[in-house]
Amino acid sequence: MGSDTGLENSKRFLATWLIGGLVAGLSVMGLCAAWPELSPLSIIGRKKKRPIRVYMDGCFDMMHYGHCNALRQARALGDQLIVGVVSDAEIIANKGPPVTPLHERMIMVSAVKWVDEVIPDAPYAITEEFMRKLFDEYNIDYIIHGDDPCILPDGTDAYALAKKAGRYKQIKRTEGVSSTDIVGRMLLCVRERTSGDSPSHASLQRQFSHGHGQKKFDDAGSGSGTRVSHFLPTSRRIVQFSNEKAAGPDARIVYIDGAFDLFHAGHVEILRLARGLGDFLLVGIHTDQTVSVNRGAHRPIMNLHERSLSVLACRYVDEVIIGAPWEVSKDMITTFNISLVVHGTVAEDDDFEKDNRNPYNVPKSMDIFKVLESPLDITTSTIIKRIVSNHEAYQKRNDRKGESERRYYESKGYVSGD
Ligand SMILES: *[C@@H]1O[C@H](CO)[C@@H](O)[C@H](O)[C@H]1NC(C)=O
Numbered sequence: 001m002g003s004d005t006g007l008e009n010s011k012r013f014l015a016t017w018l019i020g021g022l023v024a025g026l027s028v029m030g031l032c033a034a035w036p037e038l039s040p041l042s043i044i045g046r047k048k049k050r051p052i053r054v055y056m057d058g059c060f061d062m063m064h065y066g067h068c069n070a071l072r073q074a075r076a077l078g079d080q081l082i083v084g085v086v087s088d089a090e091i092i093a094n095k096g097p098p099v100t101p102l103h104e105r106m107i108m109v110s111a112v113k114w115v116d117e118v119i120p121d122a123p124y125a126i127t128e129e130f131m132r133k134l135f136d137e138y139n140i141d142y143i144i145h146g147d148d149p150c151i152l153p154d155g156t157d158a159y160a161l162a163k164k165a166g167r168y169k170q171i172k173r174t175e176g177v178s179s180t181d182i183v184g185r186m187l188l189c190v191r192e193r194t195s196g197d198s199p200s201h202a203s204l205q206r207q208f209s210h211g212h213g214q215k216k217f218d219d220a221g222s223g224s225g226t227r228v229s230h231f232l233p234t235s236r237r238i239v240q241f242s243n244e245k246a247a248g249p250d251a252r253i254v255y256i257d258g259a260f261d262l263f264h265a266g267h268v269e270i271l272r273l274a275r276g277l278g279d280f281l282l283v284g285i286h287t288d289q290t291v292s293v294n295r296g297a298h299r300p301i302m303n304l305h306e307r308s309l310s311v312l313a314c315r316y317v318d319e320v321i322i323g324a325p326w327e328v329s330k331d332m333i334t335t336f337n338i339s340l341v342v343h344g345t346v347a348e349d350d351d352f353e354k355d356n357r358n359p360y361n362v363p364k365s366m367d368i369f370k371v372l373e374s375p376l377d378i379t380t381s382t383i384i385k386r387i388v389s390n391h392e393a394y395q396k397r398n399d400r401k402g403e404s405e406r407r408y409y410e411s412k413g414y415v416s417g418d
Pocket residue numbers: 248249250251252253337338339
C-alpha cells in the first residue's frame with residue numbers, strides 16, 4: 001500500500017514538474033521574443049548544466065579505504081556527492097555501539113575529497129519517507145548503493161522506490177577490506193600479545209597484518225582468527241586516489257610523516273592544520289618495517305599500501321611518499337623543496353625525543369621544524385583500546401559477519417567496473 005501511494009505521489013510530482021517546465025519554457029520563449037539576444041539555446045544549455053546530485057549513505061564506522069573507494073565511485077556517477085551518515089542511536093539499535101562516535105565519523109567522511117555535503121542523521125535502513133526527502137528537499141538525482149542486496153526485515157528491497165523511479169545506481173564492491181576484517185586483525189593482535197608474543201606467533205601475525213597471508217591458519221584460541229586479507233594493491237587504484245597536480249611554482253611545501261595506521265579523525269585534524277601552514281601538503285608514510293620497529297611486531301594493523309590509500313583520500317593531502325624514511329634528511333628536504341616540517345603533539349612514537357636518533361634533527365637545525373598542537377586526543381591505540389574494551393561484543397558481531405563474508409568469497413564471481 002505504502003509504495004502505491006508513493007508511486008502516485010511521484011507521478012503527481014512528475015506531472016507538476018512537467019507542467020512547471022512547460023510554463024517555464026513558454027515564458028522563456030516569450031522572453032526571447034522580447035529580447036532576441038537571450039537565445040533559448042544558451043538558457044537550455046545553462047539548464048543542462050545543473051549538477052547531478054548523487055547520494056550514498058553508510059555508518060562509516062572505522063572508516064577505511066574501501067569506504068573511500070565507494071565514495072569515489074559514487075561521485076563519478078554525478079557532479080556532487082551528498083553522503084548520509086547514520087546516527088549513533090541508529091547504529092546502537094541495529095548492530096551495537098559504533099567504535100567511532102558520530103562527530104568523529106563526520107570528520108572522517110567530510111574529509112574525503114570526493115564528498116561535497118554530509119547529512120548527519122541518515123536512517124540505518126533507508127525508508128521511502130527518507131528517500132522522498134532526499135529527492136524533494138536535497139534535490140538528489142540518484143541514490144547509489146553497492147552491489148550487495150539490501151533487504152529490509154520484511155524481506156523487501158530497501159531501494160525499490162528509487163529503482164521504480166529510475167533513480168538508483170549501483171557501484172561495484174571494493175575488494176580487500178572490511179571493518180570485520182580490520183576488527184579481526186585488532187583482536188588477533190591483542191590475543192597475540194596476551195599469549196606471550198612467541199616468535200612464531202609474532203611472525204604469523206606480521207604476515208597476517210601485512211596482508212600477505214596465503215593460507216588460513218588455525219588460531220589456538222576461539223577459532224575466529226582465521227582472517228586473510230584480500231587486498232591486492234594495483235597501480236590503477238593508486239592513480240585513482242592521487243591528485244593530478246604537482247606543487248605549483250613558489251608553493252610553500254609542508255611535510256608531515258607518520259604511520260597513519262587505522263586512519264582516524266585525529267589524523268585528519270592534524271593534516272588539516274598542517275595543510276593550512278602552506279600551499280601543498282606532502283605526507284610521508286613510514287614503511288611497515290619502520291612501524292614495527294617502533295611500535296612492536298603486531299603493528300601496523302594496516303599495511304603500507306592500505307595506509308597510503310587512506311591518506312591519499314583525504315582532501316588536505318596533496319601528495320604522499322609511499323614508504324618514507326624515519327629520518328627527515330637534508331636530501332629529502334632539497335628534493336621536495338620542503339619549507340616546513342611539522343609533527344603533532346599527540347603521537348604514539350614520542351620516545352624519539354629522548355633518543356639520539358631524533359628523526360627531526362636536520363629540519364630542527366635548519367629552523368624549519370614546528371610542533372603542532374593536535375586538535376584531537378586520539379591515536380591508533382585509542383581505537384584499538386575501544387575495540388578491546390568491547391572485546392566480547394565485537395567478537396560475536398565479527399563472527400557473525402565473518403560467516404557471511406566467507407560465504408561471499410566462496411560464491412564470488414567476476415564483476416566488471418572499477
Ligand atoms: C621552493 O619553496 C619556496 C617556498 O618556501 C619557493 O619560494 C620557491 O619558489 C620554491 N622553489 C621552486 C624551484 O619552486
